[in-house]
Amino acid sequence: MKAKLRDRLKSQKVIVICSSILGVLFLITLFAPWIAPNDPIAVNLAHKLQQPSWDYPLGTDHLGRCTFSRILFGARISLGFAMLIFVSALSIGLIIGIVAGYTGGWVDQLLMRLGDGLMAIPSLLFVLGFVGIWGAGLKQVILGLILVQWVYYARVIRGMVLSLKEQNYITAAKISGSSTWTIMKKHIIPNVLPSLAVMGTLEMGWAIMNLSSMSFLGLGVQPPTPEWGAMIHEGKSYIRTHPALMIYPGFMIMLVVVTFNLLGESLSERFGVKRR
Amino acid sequence: MSLLQVKQVNFSYNSKRLFKGNDQTTNILNEISFSIEEGTCLGLIGTSGAGKSTLGKVILGIQRPQQGQVLFQGHDIYNLNKATQQKIRRDLQVVFQDSYSAVNPRMTAERIISEPLENFERLSVGEKRRRVIELLERVGLSERDLKKYPHQFSGGQLQRINIARAIALKPKLIVLDESVSSLDMVTQSLILKLLSELKDDFGLSYLFITHDIKAAFSISDQIGVLEKGELIELYDSKDQFFSSKHPIVKRLRDSILAEHPRFRTLTTKVKLG
Numbered sequence: 212m213k214a215k216l217r218d219r220l221k222s223q224k225v226i227v228i229c230s231s232i233l234g235v236l237f238l239i240t241l242f243a244p245w246i247a248p249n250d251p252i253a254v255n256l257a258h259k260l261q262q263p264s265w266d267y268p269l270g271t272d273h274l275g276r277c278t279f280s281r282i283l284f285g286a287r288i289s290l291g292f293a294m295l296i297f298v299s300a301l302s303i304g305l306i307i308g309i310v311a312g313y314t315g316g317w318v319d320q321l322l323m324r325l326g327d328g329l330m331a332i333p334s335l336l337f338v339l340g341f342v343g344i345w346g347a348g349l350k351q352v353i354l355g356l357i358l359v360q361w362v363y364y365a366r367v368i369r370g371m372v373l374s375l376k377e378q379n380y381i382t383a384a385k386i387s388g389s390s391t392w393t394i395m396k397k398h399i400i401p402n403v404l405p406s407l408a409v410m411g412t413l414e415m416g417w418a419i420m421n422l423s424s425m426s427f428l429g430l431g432v433q434p435p436t437p438e439w440g441a442m443i444h445e446g447k448s449y450i451r452t453h454p455a456l457m458i459y460p461g462f463m464i465m466l467v468v469v470t471f472n473l474l475g476e477s478l479s480e481r482f483g484v485k486r487r
Numbered sequence: 488m489s490l491l492q493v494k495q496v497n498f499s500y501n502s503k504r505l506f507k508g509n510d511q512t513t514n515i516l517n518e519i520s521f522s523i524e525e526g527t528c529l530g531l532i533g534t535s536g537a538g539k540s541t542l543g544k545v546i547l548g549i550q551r552p553q554q555g556q557v558l559f560q561g562h563d564i565y566n567l568n569k570a571t572q573q574k575i576r577r578d579l580q581v582v583f584q585d586s587y588s589a590v591n592p593r594m595t596a597e598r599i600i601s602e603p604l605e606n607f608e609r610l611s612v613g614e615k616r617r618r619v620i621e622l623l624e625r626v627g628l629s630e631r632d633l634k635k636y637p638h639q640f641s642g643g644q645l646q647r648i649n650i651a652r653a654i655a656l657k658p659k660l661i662v663l664d665e666s667v668s669s670l671d672m673v674t675q676s677l678i679l680k681l682l683s684e685l686k687d688d689f690g691l692s693y694l695f696i697t698h699d700i701k702a703a704f705s706i707s708d709q710i711g712v713l714e715k716g717e718l719i720e721l722y723d724s725k726d727q728f729f730s731s732k733h734p735i736v737k738r739l740r741d742s743i744l745a746e747h748p749r750f751r752t753l754t755t756k757v758k759l760g
Protein backbone atom coordinates (compact mmCIF):
# COMPACT_ATOMS: atom_id res chain seq x y z
CA MET A 212 0.00 0.00 0.00
CA LYS A 213 2.75 2.39 0.98
CA ALA A 214 4.92 1.35 -1.95
CA LYS A 215 1.99 1.85 -4.27
CA LEU A 216 1.40 5.33 -2.90
CA ARG A 217 5.06 6.18 -3.31
CA ASP A 218 4.99 5.01 -6.93
CA ARG A 219 1.95 7.10 -7.51
CA LEU A 220 3.53 10.20 -6.02
CA LYS A 221 6.64 9.56 -8.08
CA SER A 222 4.71 9.32 -11.31
CA GLN A 223 2.78 12.42 -10.28
CA LYS A 224 6.07 14.24 -9.78
CA VAL A 225 7.22 13.24 -13.25
CA ILE A 226 3.95 14.43 -14.70
CA VAL A 227 4.23 17.79 -12.95
CA ILE A 228 7.87 18.36 -13.95
CA CYS A 229 7.35 17.31 -17.55
CA SER A 230 4.24 19.38 -18.02
CA SER A 231 5.93 22.46 -16.55
CA ILE A 232 8.90 22.07 -18.91
CA LEU A 233 6.52 21.76 -21.83
CA GLY A 234 4.48 24.68 -20.53
CA VAL A 235 7.55 26.93 -20.41
CA LEU A 236 8.54 25.80 -23.90
CA PHE A 237 5.06 26.54 -25.14
CA LEU A 238 5.18 30.06 -23.70
CA ILE A 239 8.61 30.64 -25.24
CA THR A 240 7.28 29.50 -28.58
CA LEU A 241 4.30 31.78 -28.28
CA PHE A 242 6.33 34.85 -27.30
CA ALA A 243 9.39 34.15 -29.49
CA PRO A 244 9.24 37.47 -31.38
CA TRP A 245 9.39 39.40 -28.09
CA ILE A 246 12.03 37.26 -26.38
CA ALA A 247 14.43 36.84 -29.30
CA PRO A 248 17.22 39.46 -29.18
CA ASN A 249 17.90 39.36 -32.93
CA ASP A 250 16.23 38.68 -36.26
CA PRO A 251 16.61 34.90 -36.80
CA ILE A 252 17.17 35.17 -40.54
CA ALA A 253 19.24 38.38 -40.70
CA VAL A 254 22.58 37.48 -42.26
CA ASN A 255 25.61 39.36 -40.90
CA LEU A 256 28.82 37.90 -42.24
CA ALA A 257 30.93 40.30 -40.18
CA HIS A 258 29.73 38.50 -37.03
CA LYS A 259 29.91 34.90 -38.24
CA LEU A 260 30.79 32.01 -35.92
CA GLN A 261 31.06 34.17 -32.81
CA GLN A 262 31.28 32.93 -29.24
CA PRO A 263 28.37 33.67 -26.88
CA SER A 264 28.11 37.33 -25.91
CA TRP A 265 25.51 39.75 -24.55
CA ASP A 266 24.32 40.52 -28.08
CA TYR A 267 24.28 36.89 -29.13
CA PRO A 268 23.56 34.72 -26.04
CA LEU A 269 24.46 31.46 -27.79
CA GLY A 270 26.82 32.86 -30.39
CA THR A 271 26.25 33.02 -34.16
CA ASP A 272 26.31 30.53 -37.02
CA HIS A 273 28.29 30.47 -40.27
CA LEU A 274 26.18 33.29 -41.71
CA GLY A 275 26.35 35.42 -38.58
CA ARG A 276 22.75 34.68 -37.53
CA CYS A 277 21.90 34.62 -33.83
CA THR A 278 21.70 30.97 -32.72
CA PHE A 279 19.55 31.76 -29.70
CA SER A 280 16.94 33.58 -31.77
CA ARG A 281 16.98 30.79 -34.33
CA ILE A 282 16.33 28.20 -31.65
CA LEU A 283 13.41 30.23 -30.32
CA PHE A 284 11.85 30.61 -33.74
CA GLY A 285 12.76 27.04 -34.64
CA ALA A 286 10.64 25.86 -31.70
CA ARG A 287 7.62 27.40 -33.40
CA ILE A 288 8.15 25.24 -36.47
CA SER A 289 9.18 22.06 -34.67
CA LEU A 290 6.49 22.14 -31.99
CA GLY A 291 3.78 23.79 -34.07
CA PHE A 292 3.96 21.44 -37.01
CA ALA A 293 4.44 18.39 -34.81
CA MET A 294 1.18 19.44 -33.16
CA LEU A 295 -0.44 19.82 -36.56
CA ILE A 296 0.70 16.32 -37.58
CA PHE A 297 -0.53 14.90 -34.29
CA VAL A 298 -3.95 16.55 -34.43
CA SER A 299 -4.57 15.69 -38.09
CA ALA A 300 -3.40 12.10 -37.77
CA LEU A 301 -5.48 11.71 -34.62
CA SER A 302 -8.63 13.07 -36.26
CA ILE A 303 -8.24 10.83 -39.30
CA GLY A 304 -7.42 7.85 -37.09
CA LEU A 305 -10.37 8.57 -34.80
CA ILE A 306 -12.86 8.72 -37.65
CA ILE A 307 -11.50 5.69 -39.50
CA GLY A 308 -11.02 3.66 -36.31
CA ILE A 309 -14.57 4.30 -35.13
CA VAL A 310 -16.11 3.65 -38.54
CA ALA A 311 -14.12 0.42 -39.00
CA GLY A 312 -14.73 -0.82 -35.47
CA TYR A 313 -18.39 0.04 -35.27
CA THR A 314 -19.47 -0.95 -38.76
CA GLY A 315 -17.40 -4.11 -39.01
CA GLY A 316 -17.78 -6.36 -42.05
CA TRP A 317 -16.17 -5.47 -45.37
CA VAL A 318 -15.78 -1.77 -44.47
CA ASP A 319 -13.62 -2.81 -41.53
CA GLN A 320 -11.67 -5.27 -43.66
CA LEU A 321 -11.02 -2.71 -46.39
CA LEU A 322 -9.88 0.06 -44.04
CA MET A 323 -7.73 -2.18 -41.89
CA ARG A 324 -6.04 -3.94 -44.81
CA LEU A 325 -5.29 -0.50 -46.25
CA GLY A 326 -3.75 0.35 -42.90
CA ASP A 327 -1.76 -2.90 -42.85
CA GLY A 328 -0.42 -2.05 -46.28
CA LEU A 329 0.73 1.36 -45.08
CA MET A 330 2.31 -0.14 -41.98
CA ALA A 331 4.28 -2.61 -44.05
CA ILE A 332 6.39 0.25 -45.38
CA PRO A 333 8.84 1.73 -42.85
CA SER A 334 7.63 5.23 -42.03
CA LEU A 335 10.86 7.01 -42.94
CA LEU A 336 10.94 5.22 -46.28
CA PHE A 337 7.33 6.13 -46.93
CA VAL A 338 7.96 9.82 -46.30
CA LEU A 339 11.14 9.69 -48.40
CA GLY A 340 9.16 8.15 -51.23
CA PHE A 341 6.45 10.75 -50.80
CA VAL A 342 9.00 13.55 -50.98
CA GLY A 343 10.64 11.81 -53.93
CA ILE A 344 7.40 12.02 -55.88
CA TRP A 345 6.11 15.44 -54.85
CA GLY A 346 9.42 17.23 -54.24
CA ALA A 347 11.12 18.40 -51.07
CA GLY A 348 9.26 20.81 -48.78
CA LEU A 349 7.55 21.18 -45.46
CA LYS A 350 4.07 20.58 -46.88
CA GLN A 351 4.97 17.25 -48.45
CA VAL A 352 6.81 16.03 -45.34
CA ILE A 353 3.90 16.92 -43.08
CA LEU A 354 1.39 15.25 -45.39
CA GLY A 355 3.59 12.16 -45.61
CA LEU A 356 3.96 11.94 -41.82
CA ILE A 357 0.21 12.32 -41.32
CA LEU A 358 -0.44 9.55 -43.84
CA VAL A 359 1.96 7.28 -41.98
CA GLN A 360 0.72 8.11 -38.54
CA TRP A 361 -3.07 7.82 -38.72
CA VAL A 362 -2.83 4.04 -39.06
CA TYR A 363 -1.56 3.61 -35.50
CA TYR A 364 -4.36 5.68 -34.02
CA ALA A 365 -6.95 3.96 -36.21
CA ARG A 366 -5.83 0.52 -35.07
CA VAL A 367 -5.86 1.36 -31.39
CA ILE A 368 -9.21 3.12 -31.63
CA ARG A 369 -10.73 0.30 -33.64
CA GLY A 370 -9.66 -2.15 -30.95
CA MET A 371 -11.20 -0.03 -28.22
CA VAL A 372 -14.43 0.44 -30.18
CA LEU A 373 -14.66 -3.30 -30.80
CA SER A 374 -14.58 -4.05 -27.09
CA LEU A 375 -16.81 -1.09 -26.21
CA LYS A 376 -19.47 -2.05 -28.69
CA GLU A 377 -19.99 -5.40 -26.97
CA GLN A 378 -20.70 -3.65 -23.67
CA ASN A 379 -24.22 -4.01 -22.39
CA TYR A 380 -24.65 -0.28 -22.04
CA ILE A 381 -24.30 0.16 -25.78
CA THR A 382 -27.03 -2.43 -26.31
CA ALA A 383 -29.10 -0.73 -23.62
CA ALA A 384 -28.60 2.61 -25.38
CA LYS A 385 -29.75 1.12 -28.67
CA ILE A 386 -32.81 -0.28 -26.97
CA SER A 387 -33.61 3.02 -25.33
CA GLY A 388 -33.77 4.48 -28.82
CA SER A 389 -30.40 6.19 -29.24
CA SER A 390 -29.27 6.63 -32.82
CA THR A 391 -25.83 5.50 -33.94
CA TRP A 392 -24.66 9.11 -33.83
CA THR A 393 -25.91 9.57 -30.26
CA ILE A 394 -24.17 6.37 -29.19
CA MET A 395 -20.91 7.63 -30.72
CA LYS A 396 -21.23 11.01 -29.05
CA LYS A 397 -22.38 9.85 -25.63
CA HIS A 398 -20.77 6.48 -25.16
CA ILE A 399 -17.95 5.72 -27.57
CA ILE A 400 -15.98 8.95 -27.99
CA PRO A 401 -15.94 9.90 -24.27
CA ASN A 402 -14.62 6.43 -23.43
CA VAL A 403 -11.94 6.49 -26.11
CA LEU A 404 -10.65 10.04 -25.67
CA PRO A 405 -8.69 9.75 -22.39
CA SER A 406 -6.58 6.89 -23.74
CA LEU A 407 -6.02 8.86 -26.90
CA ALA A 408 -4.71 11.87 -25.02
CA VAL A 409 -2.15 9.62 -23.35
CA MET A 410 -1.19 7.94 -26.59
CA GLY A 411 -0.97 11.31 -28.29
CA THR A 412 1.60 12.55 -25.78
CA LEU A 413 3.80 9.59 -26.59
CA GLU A 414 3.38 10.16 -30.30
CA MET A 415 4.25 13.88 -30.12
CA GLY A 416 7.89 12.98 -29.48
CA TRP A 417 7.78 10.75 -32.52
CA ALA A 418 6.39 13.53 -34.70
CA ILE A 419 9.05 16.03 -33.57
CA MET A 420 11.83 13.53 -34.19
CA ASN A 421 10.61 12.67 -37.66
CA LEU A 422 10.01 16.25 -38.70
CA SER A 423 13.50 17.19 -37.54
CA SER A 424 15.12 14.21 -39.24
CA MET A 425 13.47 15.07 -42.52
CA SER A 426 14.72 18.64 -42.18
CA PHE A 427 18.15 17.35 -41.28
CA LEU A 428 18.16 15.40 -44.56
CA GLY A 429 17.31 18.67 -46.28
CA LEU A 430 13.86 17.46 -47.32
CA GLY A 431 11.62 19.28 -44.87
CA VAL A 432 12.02 22.88 -43.84
CA GLN A 433 14.00 24.81 -46.43
CA PRO A 434 16.61 27.44 -45.52
CA PRO A 435 16.66 30.14 -44.33
CA THR A 436 13.67 29.22 -42.16
CA PRO A 437 14.96 28.23 -38.72
CA GLU A 438 14.12 24.70 -37.61
CA TRP A 439 16.02 22.49 -35.17
CA GLY A 440 16.71 19.60 -37.56
CA ALA A 441 17.73 22.00 -40.32
CA MET A 442 20.01 23.87 -37.88
CA ILE A 443 21.86 20.65 -37.07
CA HIS A 444 22.19 20.05 -40.78
CA GLU A 445 23.68 23.53 -41.33
CA GLY A 446 26.05 23.19 -38.40
CA LYS A 447 27.31 19.83 -39.59
CA SER A 448 30.19 21.32 -41.62
CA TYR A 449 31.55 23.06 -38.51
CA ILE A 450 31.38 20.04 -36.21
CA ARG A 451 35.14 20.18 -35.48
CA THR A 452 35.57 23.89 -35.01
CA HIS A 453 32.18 24.97 -33.67
CA PRO A 454 30.31 21.91 -32.30
CA ALA A 455 27.97 24.23 -30.37
CA LEU A 456 26.08 24.91 -33.61
CA MET A 457 24.86 21.33 -33.55
CA ILE A 458 24.73 20.84 -29.81
CA TYR A 459 22.16 23.54 -28.99
CA PRO A 460 19.42 22.48 -31.41
CA GLY A 461 20.28 18.84 -30.77
CA PHE A 462 19.84 19.38 -27.05
CA MET A 463 16.49 21.06 -27.62
CA ILE A 464 15.21 18.15 -29.70
CA MET A 465 16.39 15.73 -27.05
CA LEU A 466 14.82 17.73 -24.25
CA VAL A 467 11.43 17.97 -25.93
CA VAL A 468 11.30 14.36 -27.11
CA VAL A 469 12.46 12.96 -23.77
CA THR A 470 9.98 15.16 -21.91
CA PHE A 471 7.08 14.09 -24.10
CA ASN A 472 8.02 10.43 -23.78
CA LEU A 473 8.41 10.58 -20.00
CA LEU A 474 5.13 12.41 -19.67
CA GLY A 475 3.36 9.94 -21.95
CA GLU A 476 4.93 7.01 -20.15
CA SER A 477 3.84 8.15 -16.70
CA LEU A 478 0.40 9.17 -17.92
CA SER A 479 -0.15 5.75 -19.44
CA GLU A 480 1.06 4.15 -16.22
CA ARG A 481 -1.31 6.32 -14.26
CA PHE A 482 -4.32 5.61 -16.43
CA GLY A 483 -3.42 2.06 -17.43
CA VAL A 484 -3.33 2.68 -21.15
CA LYS A 485 -1.50 0.28 -23.40
CA ARG A 486 0.45 1.57 -26.33
CA ARG A 487 -0.32 0.22 -29.80
CA MET B 488 -54.53 -9.82 -29.96
CA SER B 489 -51.56 -10.68 -27.84
CA LEU B 490 -49.01 -8.04 -27.00
CA LEU B 491 -46.14 -10.17 -28.23
CA GLN B 492 -46.31 -13.14 -30.49
CA VAL B 493 -43.29 -15.21 -31.33
CA LYS B 494 -43.88 -17.44 -34.33
CA GLN B 495 -41.66 -20.37 -35.24
CA VAL B 496 -38.43 -18.52 -34.58
CA ASN B 497 -35.22 -20.21 -35.62
CA PHE B 498 -31.83 -18.78 -34.84
CA SER B 499 -28.44 -20.23 -35.58
CA TYR B 500 -24.87 -19.05 -35.61
CA ASN B 501 -22.98 -19.61 -38.79
CA SER B 502 -19.27 -20.08 -38.46
CA LYS B 503 -17.74 -19.65 -41.88
CA ARG B 504 -14.73 -21.78 -42.53
CA LEU B 505 -12.46 -20.65 -45.28
CA PHE B 506 -10.48 -23.81 -45.94
CA LYS B 507 -12.15 -26.74 -44.24
CA GLY B 508 -15.22 -28.00 -46.02
CA ASN B 509 -18.70 -26.79 -45.25
CA ASP B 510 -19.86 -23.99 -43.04
CA GLN B 511 -20.85 -25.06 -39.61
CA THR B 512 -24.21 -24.02 -38.22
CA THR B 513 -25.01 -24.13 -34.55
CA ASN B 514 -28.69 -24.07 -33.79
CA ILE B 515 -29.49 -21.85 -30.86
CA LEU B 516 -33.26 -21.54 -31.16
CA ASN B 517 -35.49 -24.11 -32.72
CA GLU B 518 -39.08 -23.42 -33.80
CA ILE B 519 -39.93 -21.27 -30.80
CA SER B 520 -43.51 -20.10 -30.58
CA PHE B 521 -45.33 -18.43 -27.72
CA SER B 522 -47.21 -15.29 -26.90
CA ILE B 523 -47.44 -12.82 -24.04
CA GLU B 524 -50.71 -11.12 -23.15
CA GLU B 525 -50.89 -7.54 -22.01
CA GLY B 526 -50.24 -7.09 -18.30
CA THR B 527 -48.86 -10.56 -17.73
CA CYS B 528 -45.46 -11.99 -17.07
CA LEU B 529 -43.97 -14.96 -18.83
CA GLY B 530 -41.14 -16.61 -16.94
CA LEU B 531 -38.65 -18.42 -19.08
CA ILE B 532 -36.46 -20.89 -17.25
CA GLY B 533 -33.72 -23.08 -18.53
CA THR B 534 -30.14 -24.10 -17.91
CA SER B 535 -27.32 -21.96 -19.18
CA GLY B 536 -26.76 -22.37 -22.88
CA ALA B 537 -30.42 -23.15 -23.48
CA GLY B 538 -30.78 -20.04 -25.66
CA LYS B 539 -32.62 -17.86 -23.15
CA SER B 540 -30.59 -14.72 -23.68
CA THR B 541 -30.55 -15.14 -27.45
CA LEU B 542 -34.31 -15.37 -27.39
CA GLY B 543 -34.38 -12.16 -25.36
CA LYS B 544 -32.22 -10.41 -27.97
CA VAL B 545 -34.39 -11.70 -30.79
CA ILE B 546 -37.46 -10.28 -29.08
CA LEU B 547 -35.75 -6.94 -28.42
CA GLY B 548 -35.04 -6.58 -32.11
CA ILE B 549 -31.26 -6.65 -31.96
CA GLN B 550 -30.65 -10.20 -33.20
CA ARG B 551 -32.49 -10.96 -36.42
CA PRO B 552 -33.66 -14.58 -36.54
CA GLN B 553 -33.07 -16.61 -39.70
CA GLN B 554 -36.63 -17.80 -39.76
CA GLY B 555 -39.88 -16.94 -38.11
CA GLN B 556 -41.53 -13.75 -36.95
CA VAL B 557 -41.69 -11.65 -33.85
CA LEU B 558 -44.95 -9.74 -33.76
CA PHE B 559 -45.25 -6.88 -31.30
CA GLN B 560 -48.75 -5.41 -31.15
CA GLY B 561 -49.32 -7.10 -34.48
CA HIS B 562 -46.26 -5.57 -36.22
CA ASP B 563 -43.37 -7.72 -37.38
CA ILE B 564 -40.47 -6.02 -35.60
CA TYR B 565 -37.92 -7.05 -38.21
CA ASN B 566 -39.97 -5.62 -41.04
CA LEU B 567 -41.02 -2.11 -40.11
CA ASN B 568 -41.13 1.39 -41.49
CA LYS B 569 -39.23 4.09 -39.61
CA ALA B 570 -42.21 5.61 -37.77
CA THR B 571 -43.55 2.31 -36.41
CA GLN B 572 -40.03 1.29 -35.48
CA GLN B 573 -39.65 4.39 -33.33
CA LYS B 574 -42.99 3.72 -31.66
CA ILE B 575 -42.16 0.11 -30.96
CA ARG B 576 -38.69 0.97 -29.66
CA ARG B 577 -40.43 3.01 -26.95
CA ASP B 578 -42.64 0.16 -25.90
CA LEU B 579 -39.97 -2.51 -25.70
CA GLN B 580 -37.29 -2.16 -23.03
CA VAL B 581 -34.74 -4.30 -21.24
CA VAL B 582 -33.03 -4.80 -17.87
CA PHE B 583 -29.83 -6.83 -18.03
CA GLN B 584 -28.26 -9.19 -15.53
CA ASP B 585 -25.03 -7.32 -14.84
CA SER B 586 -26.12 -3.92 -13.62
CA TYR B 587 -22.58 -2.48 -13.75
CA SER B 588 -21.93 -3.25 -17.39
CA ALA B 589 -25.35 -1.99 -18.40
CA VAL B 590 -24.50 1.62 -17.55
CA ASN B 591 -21.79 3.86 -18.95
CA PRO B 592 -19.28 4.34 -16.10
CA ARG B 593 -18.70 7.94 -17.15
CA MET B 594 -22.30 9.04 -16.77
CA THR B 595 -24.19 10.16 -13.68
CA ALA B 596 -27.46 8.53 -12.67
CA GLU B 597 -29.28 11.57 -14.02
CA ARG B 598 -27.73 11.25 -17.46
CA ILE B 599 -28.26 7.49 -17.54
CA ILE B 600 -31.94 7.78 -16.80
CA SER B 601 -32.50 10.77 -19.06
CA GLU B 602 -31.03 9.05 -22.12
CA PRO B 603 -34.29 7.45 -23.27
CA LEU B 604 -36.20 10.63 -22.41
CA GLU B 605 -33.90 12.70 -24.61
CA ASN B 606 -34.37 10.30 -27.49
CA PHE B 607 -38.12 10.43 -27.53
CA GLU B 608 -39.34 13.55 -25.80
CA ARG B 609 -38.56 17.21 -26.15
CA LEU B 610 -38.28 18.31 -22.56
CA SER B 611 -36.86 21.42 -20.97
CA VAL B 612 -33.93 20.95 -18.59
CA GLY B 613 -36.09 21.48 -15.51
CA GLU B 614 -38.87 19.25 -16.77
CA LYS B 615 -36.38 16.51 -17.58
CA ARG B 616 -34.82 16.69 -14.13
CA ARG B 617 -38.27 16.56 -12.53
CA ARG B 618 -39.07 13.41 -14.49
CA VAL B 619 -35.76 11.78 -13.55
CA ILE B 620 -36.33 12.54 -9.86
CA GLU B 621 -39.83 11.09 -10.15
CA LEU B 622 -38.40 7.91 -11.68
CA LEU B 623 -35.66 7.66 -9.05
CA GLU B 624 -38.23 7.94 -6.29
CA ARG B 625 -40.47 5.41 -8.00
CA VAL B 626 -37.69 2.79 -7.87
CA GLY B 627 -36.80 3.56 -4.28
CA LEU B 628 -33.89 5.98 -4.70
CA SER B 629 -33.87 9.69 -4.05
CA GLU B 630 -32.94 13.08 -5.44
CA ARG B 631 -29.58 12.84 -3.68
CA ASP B 632 -28.53 10.06 -6.06
CA LEU B 633 -28.93 12.30 -9.10
CA LYS B 634 -25.27 13.26 -9.43
CA LYS B 635 -23.73 9.96 -8.40
CA TYR B 636 -21.67 7.79 -10.71
CA PRO B 637 -22.24 4.05 -11.16
CA HIS B 638 -19.30 3.05 -8.95
CA GLN B 639 -20.90 4.90 -6.04
CA PHE B 640 -23.93 2.63 -6.10
CA SER B 641 -24.35 -0.93 -4.88
CA GLY B 642 -25.38 -3.64 -7.32
CA GLY B 643 -28.97 -3.54 -6.14
CA GLN B 644 -29.19 0.25 -6.34
CA LEU B 645 -27.71 0.19 -9.80
CA GLN B 646 -30.26 -2.38 -10.87
CA ARG B 647 -32.92 0.05 -9.64
CA ILE B 648 -31.40 2.68 -11.91
CA ASN B 649 -31.52 0.25 -14.81
CA ILE B 650 -35.17 -0.35 -14.02
CA ALA B 651 -35.80 3.39 -13.85
CA ARG B 652 -34.26 3.77 -17.30
CA ALA B 653 -36.39 0.93 -18.64
CA ILE B 654 -39.67 2.37 -17.32
CA ALA B 655 -38.82 5.98 -18.24
CA LEU B 656 -40.80 5.81 -21.47
CA LYS B 657 -43.69 3.86 -19.94
CA PRO B 658 -43.14 0.81 -22.16
CA LYS B 659 -45.54 -2.07 -22.70
CA LEU B 660 -43.05 -4.93 -22.43
CA ILE B 661 -39.81 -5.23 -20.51
CA VAL B 662 -37.42 -8.09 -21.10
CA LEU B 663 -35.79 -8.96 -17.79
CA ASP B 664 -32.69 -10.87 -18.81
CA GLU B 665 -31.50 -12.54 -15.59
CA SER B 666 -32.17 -9.17 -13.97
CA VAL B 667 -32.04 -10.39 -10.38
CA SER B 668 -29.61 -13.28 -10.76
CA SER B 669 -26.49 -11.46 -9.68
CA LEU B 670 -28.05 -10.00 -6.53
CA ASP B 671 -28.12 -11.43 -3.03
CA MET B 672 -31.28 -13.06 -1.72
CA VAL B 673 -32.57 -10.04 0.23
CA THR B 674 -31.95 -7.56 -2.58
CA GLN B 675 -33.41 -10.05 -5.01
CA SER B 676 -36.71 -10.24 -3.21
CA LEU B 677 -36.82 -6.42 -2.87
CA ILE B 678 -36.24 -5.95 -6.59
CA LEU B 679 -38.81 -8.63 -7.42
CA LYS B 680 -41.29 -6.83 -5.20
CA LEU B 681 -40.55 -3.56 -6.98
CA LEU B 682 -40.98 -5.23 -10.36
CA SER B 683 -44.37 -6.66 -9.51
CA GLU B 684 -45.50 -3.30 -8.11
CA LEU B 685 -44.45 -1.60 -11.33
CA LYS B 686 -46.24 -4.23 -13.32
CA ASP B 687 -49.50 -3.42 -11.59
CA ASP B 688 -48.98 0.37 -11.66
CA PHE B 689 -48.09 0.73 -15.31
CA GLY B 690 -49.83 -2.35 -16.68
CA LEU B 691 -46.49 -3.70 -17.80
CA SER B 692 -45.78 -7.09 -19.29
CA TYR B 693 -42.57 -8.93 -18.60
CA LEU B 694 -40.56 -11.60 -20.24
CA PHE B 695 -38.63 -12.83 -17.24
CA ILE B 696 -35.61 -14.82 -18.32
CA THR B 697 -33.96 -16.68 -15.47
CA HIS B 698 -32.42 -19.90 -14.30
CA ASP B 699 -33.84 -19.34 -10.84
CA ILE B 700 -37.10 -21.28 -10.61
CA LYS B 701 -38.16 -19.74 -7.31
CA ALA B 702 -37.64 -16.20 -8.60
CA ALA B 703 -39.54 -17.07 -11.77
CA PHE B 704 -42.55 -18.31 -9.82
CA SER B 705 -42.69 -15.27 -7.60
CA ILE B 706 -43.78 -12.89 -10.37
CA SER B 707 -44.73 -14.96 -13.39
CA ASP B 708 -48.24 -15.77 -14.56
CA GLN B 709 -46.96 -18.35 -16.97
CA ILE B 710 -43.80 -20.41 -17.01
CA GLY B 711 -41.99 -21.74 -20.04
CA VAL B 712 -39.13 -24.21 -19.98
CA LEU B 713 -36.42 -23.80 -22.55
CA GLU B 714 -33.91 -26.56 -23.18
CA LYS B 715 -31.35 -26.77 -25.99
CA GLY B 716 -33.15 -24.13 -28.02
CA GLU B 717 -36.56 -25.69 -27.75
CA LEU B 718 -39.52 -24.51 -25.78
CA ILE B 719 -40.53 -27.69 -24.03
CA GLU B 720 -43.71 -26.85 -22.23
CA LEU B 721 -45.72 -23.90 -20.98
CA TYR B 722 -47.36 -23.96 -17.59
CA ASP B 723 -50.10 -21.71 -16.31
CA SER B 724 -49.58 -22.52 -12.66
CA LYS B 725 -47.08 -23.78 -10.17
CA ASP B 726 -49.02 -27.02 -9.73
CA GLN B 727 -48.91 -27.78 -13.40
CA PHE B 728 -45.18 -27.32 -13.36
CA PHE B 729 -44.70 -29.50 -10.36
CA SER B 730 -46.89 -32.30 -11.65
CA SER B 731 -45.28 -32.38 -15.08
CA LYS B 732 -43.86 -35.70 -16.14
CA HIS B 733 -41.39 -34.28 -18.63
CA PRO B 734 -37.86 -35.56 -17.79
CA ILE B 735 -36.20 -32.16 -18.24
CA VAL B 736 -38.77 -30.44 -16.08
CA LYS B 737 -38.27 -33.15 -13.52
CA ARG B 738 -34.55 -32.52 -13.51
CA LEU B 739 -35.08 -28.78 -13.08
CA ARG B 740 -37.54 -29.43 -10.28
CA ASP B 741 -35.13 -31.73 -8.53
CA SER B 742 -32.45 -29.10 -8.64
CA ILE B 743 -34.42 -26.84 -6.31
CA LEU B 744 -32.81 -27.26 -2.93
CA ALA B 745 -34.97 -27.76 0.09
CA GLU B 746 -35.10 -24.84 2.49
CA HIS B 747 -33.19 -26.73 5.15
CA PRO B 748 -30.47 -29.35 4.54
CA ARG B 749 -32.32 -31.74 6.82
CA PHE B 750 -35.09 -32.04 4.24
CA ARG B 751 -32.73 -32.86 1.45
CA THR B 752 -33.04 -36.48 0.51
CA LEU B 753 -31.08 -38.60 -1.85
CA THR B 754 -33.64 -38.12 -4.59
CA THR B 755 -33.43 -34.36 -4.53
CA LYS B 756 -29.71 -34.34 -5.09
CA VAL B 757 -28.63 -32.63 -8.25
CA LYS B 758 -27.58 -35.00 -10.93
CA LEU B 759 -24.62 -33.64 -12.78
CA GLY B 760 -24.40 -33.71 -16.56
